[in-house]
Amino acid sequence: MRTSAAAPRDARTCTRTFVHRASNARRPRARAPSASTTRGGFQADERVDVVVVGAGVIGLACARELSRRGMRVFVADRAPAVGLGTSARNSEVLHAGMHYAPGSLKADFCVRGRRMIVDYCEKKDVRWDNIGKIIVASEESQMDDLEAMIERAMRNDVDDLELLSAESLREYEKNVRGFAGVWSPSTSVVDTRELMESFRRDCVRDGRTSISLGDEVVEITPAGRAMYRVKTKSKVIAAPRIVNAAGLHAHRVCERMAEVYDQVATPPPPLYFARGLYCTLKKGSGAPFQRLVYPLPRHGGLGVHFTKDVFGNCKFGPDIEWIDEIDYTIKPERVSAFYDAIREYWPELPDGFIRTAYTGIRPKLINETGDEDEPGATTDFVIQTEVDHRASGVVHLFGFESPGLTSAMCVAERVCELLE
Numbered sequence: 351m352r353t354s355a356a357a358p359r360d361a362r363t364c365t366r367t368f369v370h371r372a373s374n375a376r377r378p379r380a381r382a383p384s385a386s387t388t389r390g391g392f393q394a395d396e397r398v399d400v401v402v403v404g405a406g407v408i409g410l411a412c413a414r415e416l417s418r419r420g421m422r423v424f425v426a427d428r429a430p431a432v433g434l435g436t437s438a439r440n441s442e443v444l445h446a447g448m449h450y451a452p453g454s455l456k457a458d459f460c461v462r463g464r465r466m467i468v469d470y471c472e473k474k475d476v477r478w479d480n481i482g483k484i485i486v487a488s489e490e491s492q493m494d495d496l497e498a499m500i501e502r503a504m505r506n507d508v509d510d511l512e513l514l515s516a517e518s519l520r521e522y523e524k525n526v527r528g529f530a531g532v533w534s535p536s537t538s539v540v541d542t543r544e545l546m547e548s549f550r551r552d553c554v555r556d557g558r559t560s561i562s563l564g565d566e567v568v569e570i571t572p573a574g575r576a577m578y579r580v581k582t583k584s585k586v587i588a589a590p591r592i593v594n595a596a597g598l599h600a601h602r603v604c605e606r607m608a609e610v611y612d613q614v615a616t617p618p619p620p621l622y623f624a625r626g627l628y629c630t631l632k633k634g635s636g637a638p639f640q641r642l643v644y645p646l647p648r649h650g651g652l653g654v655h656f657t658k659d660v661f662g663n664c665k666f667g668p669d670i671e672w673i674d675e676i677d678y679t680i681k682p683e684r685v686s687a688f689y690d691a692i693r694e695y696w697p698e699l700p701d702g703f704i705r706t707a708y709t710g711i712r713p714k715l716i717n718e719t720g721d722e723d724e725p726g727a728t729t730d731f732v733i734q735t736e737v738d739h740r741a742s743g744v745v746h747l748f749g750f751e752s753p754g755l756t757s758a759m760c761v762a763e764r765v766c767e768l769l770e
């Protein structure tokens with residue numbers, strides 16, 4: 351069993367604490383900033399136009415776009431290198447956009463974001479592969495779901511899906527069995543590491559952006575009108591704008607802005623964690639499929655699917671396990687359920703074919719039961735701005751699970767529009 355360090359505190363606890371503060375603060379009570387936090391009342395190591403908290407794929411995409419638009423940006427990440435969070439623990443798929451509710455941020459960002467990333471990869475020579483994906487309905491009873499997905503795709507402007515019979519499924523992938531399926535020719539994979547490295551290079555090239563690594567943001571306080579004092583482990587930064595792109599820790603960063611949030615109108619959405627395990631193939635095994643192969647989605651995830659990265663490395667996963675805190679533990683006992691899930695579309699999967707590899711954690715804004723009546727619960731991404739929390743120039747990004755990678759450049763564009 352491999353275990354990596356769990357986060358020091360339960361982020362759900364943080365959320366609860368935070369919501370409590372927020373409700374106290376709904377009274378229209380202006381908090382006078384203390385002398386040490388008024389404009390000019392503190393010594394800043396740097397003054398910038400925007401601080402971005404988090405150098406994952408979304409934080410980097412935001413920093414790059416803000417910088418391109420002429421802003422001086424300071425990016426802080428507590429990790430020793432960029433992109434070591436969720437951005438390093440995913441399927442690396444550029445989704446086409448058939449899975450998301452029409453009109454949702456996920457649908458909009460995914461469909462436009464995929465095209466933006468593909469154009470970017472072409473221009474910058476970042477590895478990507480237009481590998482395509484097959485979605486399998488293993489039984490006749492799943493046909494309604496398959497048809498609903500096609501209908502949803504059309505409404506999301508994804509018009510290249512092709513319905514496959516059981517026979518054509520086998521022609522596409524000789525190992526796949528199913529009642530019917532869908533072929534998505536525009537689903538692709540990208541080298542996430544290379545993409546983030548390219549964003550990082552773009553950020554620092556023009557000299558307007560600096561990226562401070564191993565540098566956790568520990569406190570954000572108001573410092574006069576429309577100005578914030580951002581304290582990291584190593585510096586104090588003054589900035590009128592903040593982008594909270596801290597991924598799984600975005601709620602905790604909110605907590606560290608408690609003063610900024612004293613007049614909050616809408617608290618952050620509830621937060622839950624759903625861990626996903628990936629498995630690779632036994633050493634020496636050949637790829638069972640040429641393309642990506644998915645079952646139909648289920649609550650919380652897209653199902654245990656097969657992906658092949660730009661280097662030809664194959665994996666199955668992720669599964670879904672609801673957990674209480676950020677904890678990347680790998681549980682070997684979960685592998686047996688992988689066999690059942692994969693055999694729904696590949697009945698000939700041999701015993702002993704897969705090995706545990708790594709886990710990723712989805713920041714969920716809806717609980718395991720899918721209870722949409724819970725205040726603030728949603729399956730969509732949430733972007734909170736001044737309209738929600740009354741702190742000018744502050745943008746929070748919550749719930750950026752899949753398709754967050756695909757959406758990154760589109761999210762960046764939206765964040766810039768909100769801050770300009």
Ligand SMILES: Cc1cc2nc3c(=O)[nH]c(=O)nc-3n(C[C@H](O)[C@H](O)[C@H](O)COP(=O)(O)OP(=O)(O)OC[C@H]3O[C@@H](n4cnc5c(N)ncnc54)[C@H](O)[C@@H]3O)c2cc1C
Nearest residue numbers: 404406408428435436437440441443567597710754755756
């Ligand atoms: C299992 C799984 C599979 C997925 N598969 C796909 C997929 O195939 N396609 C797709 O489009 N999307 C996928 N996603 C979603 C995608 O990976 C995420 O949406 C994306 O990586 C989120 O990027 P981020 O920058 O918001 O978060 P992260 O990459 O987690 O970055 C946040 C950063 O903030 C830093 N940070 C946190 N707190 C602080 C602090 N106080 N101070 C400074 N820094 C801080 C962290 O160190 C981290 O580097 C998947 C997600 C999961 C979990």
